[in-house]
Each structure stands twice: as structure tokens, then as C-alpha cells.
Amino acid sequence: MSDTNDTQVSRLPARQNLAPLLVPLVVGGLVAVALGVYGRVHPPTGYAVGPAGFSGPLAMKAWLTTGAFLLAGVQLFSALVMWGKIRMNAPWIGTLHRWSGRVAFVLTIPVAFHCLYALGTQFDVPRVMIHSLLGCFFYGVFTAKMLALPKRGLPGWTLPLLGGLTFTALTGLWLTSSLWFFTTIGVKL
Ligand code: HEM
Secondary structure, three states, X not given: OHHHHHHHHHXXXXXXXXXXXXXXXXXXXXXXXXXXXXXXXXXXXXXXXXXXXXXXXXXXXXXXXXXXXXXXXXXXXXXXXXXXXXXXXOOOHHHHHHHHHXXXXXXXXXXXXXXXXXXXXXXXXXXXXXXXXXXXXXXXXXXXXXXXXXXXXXXXXHHHHHHHHHHHHHHHHHHOOHHHHXXXXXXXX
């Protein structure tokens, strides 16, 4: 009697408990909206941070964003190894994933600070509108991923989805800013 029940129970799909996801998603959404509203109501100052040895703030931002984008590539690769999609004997892969993520995130901070404080959220040019919205979404989904990380009992697709959206947002940010800078202004420091 009991054996049959255990195997039947174990074959039943795990209940998709989405409740623990609510707070991370709501807080992530609030972060994205707050950045967007701040970017709209705050009068752009035109100046925020010094170019730190670069030829100007745009060049500094283009290269810092490129650094964050390359580290996001390391994040994606290490995540695929962690989830067994790429077979590799790498006991250090978790540490690589965490630290490449931390450094990538830190590189975006002075960039986004300049964007929001000096320039604000702009909707007049399609490239800049997409960039501005992606910038707010990036921090929102990153916040949701970090808050979801310690939660137990979440559906198996949660972290790959939030991680994938974070990577996609950063890729879109790089395409709508650094690539534009390198192909319009030039590849210069
Ligand atoms: C948080 C919300 C963000 C807003 C509202 C925003 C807005 C802007 C605006 C209005 C510009 C000027 C675009 C132009 O006239 O060419 C700009 C430039 C730039 N942004 Fe952002 N941004 C945000 C986040 C980010 C993030 C997270 C990154 C990188 C990770 C980034 C990277 C850049 C770069 C490299 C430039 C300079 C190249 C360019 O002018 O397009 N931005 N941003």
C-alpha cells in the first residue's frame, strides 16, 4: 500500500508555488517605476560624474557599459555550466558567476547615475526612449532576481527567467548606447 502511494506522490509534478515570487516582483516593479519617474521629474543637470581619465562622460559610460556587458557574457556562460547545459568540471563556477555579476553591476552604477542625474528619462528619439526604459527595467528585474535568490520552493524556471531578462536588458542597453557611441562617435577612450 504505502510504496505505491510514495512513488505516485513523487511522480506528481511539484506544485508551482508562485506566492514567494510576489514580493520580489512587486519590489522590482517599484524600483523600475521609481527610476523612471525620477528620470522624468528630476530636472537634468547635464553634469554628474567626472570622466575619470576618459575623453568625456559618454566615452567613460560607453566603456564601463562594455565592461559590464562582457561580464554579463561570463555570467551567462557560468549559469549554463551551473544548470548543466554546458558540461564542465568547474567547482569554482559558482564563485565566478557571483563575482562576475557583482563587478558587472557595480560598473553600471556610475553610468546609470550619470544617465539619470545628468540626462534623465528621454522619449524624443526611439533609440534613447528604448534605452531609457531598458535602463529602468534592468534595475527592476535585477532587484527581483536578487530578492528571489534566497527564496525556497520557487518554480525551477524562476532564476533562469529573471537572470535571462537581466542579461537581455543589459544587452539592449549596450546596443542602444555603447554600440551607438562606437559606431557614431568612434572607438576612442
Ligand atoms: C536607469 C535608467 C537610464 C536612463 C533613464 C538612461 C538614459 C540615458 C540617456 C537619455 C542617454 C543619452 C542618449 C543620447 O542622447 O545619446 C544615455 C546615454 C547612455 N547610457 Fe543610459 N540610461 C539609463 C541607464 C543606463 C544603464 C543601466 C547603462 C549601462 C549599463 C547606460 C548606458 C549609457 C551609455 C553608455 C550612454 C552614452 C552613449 C549614448 O549617448 O547613448 N544607461 N542614457
